[in-house]
Amino acid sequence: MPGAEWVKIASDWLQFGVAGAAGGAIAIWASLGRRDSSLASTLAALRADLDTRLSNVMERLTRIEAGGVPAGQCASHIARIVALETAGRTGVTHDDIARAHHRMDVFEGQIGRMTGLLEGISHAMDRLETHMMQHGPRAGD
Numbered sequence: 001m002p003g004a005e006w007v008k009i010a011s012d013w014l015q016f017g018v019a020g021a022a023g024g025a026i027a028i029w030a031s032l033g034r035r036d037s038s039l040a041s042t043l044a045a046l047r048a049d050l051d052t053r054l055s056n057v058m059e060r061l062t063r064i065e066a067g068g069v070p071a072g073q074c075a076s077h078i079a080r081i082v083a084l085e086t087a088g089r090t091g092v093t094h095d096d097i098a099r100a101h102h103r104m105d106v107f108e109g110q111i112g113r114m115t116g117l118l119e120g121i122s123h124a125m126d127r128l129e130t131h132m133m134q135h136g137p138r139a140g141d
Helices: 001-068 072-092 094-135
Strands: none
Touching: none
16 A cells, blocks of 8 residues: 555655646736737826827917917927028037147247247347446447
8 A cells, every 4th residue: 555655655756746836827927918908098197198199299289370379479389490401500519629739839939929029129228228228228229
């Protein structure tokens, strides 16, 4: 009878395993079913929100076409858009900035040369003043 006991134990374990697997499958199926219903309710809420927003936009467009929006308000929006588009087309480019930097570099070099020239003139004037102070005015001056 020892073999019969093993068969009984094996069949018990098999039944336990099958019951466990069936229970697990039922739990997974229920979870997936809840997820599908949750997903369906989320999609329905999103669809309703999208429909509401779309109807609001359509209502605004209808009012604009019918003249329900003040003309000045539309004109100011149009003027703002035109100004932004114009600024985008005529704005400063990298080439413009490079040219400005080049011109500043040239100007800096010219200022450096002028500074050197003025320092030379200042030195010459200092020497003349020193000479005049040491020798005094000439007889004919």
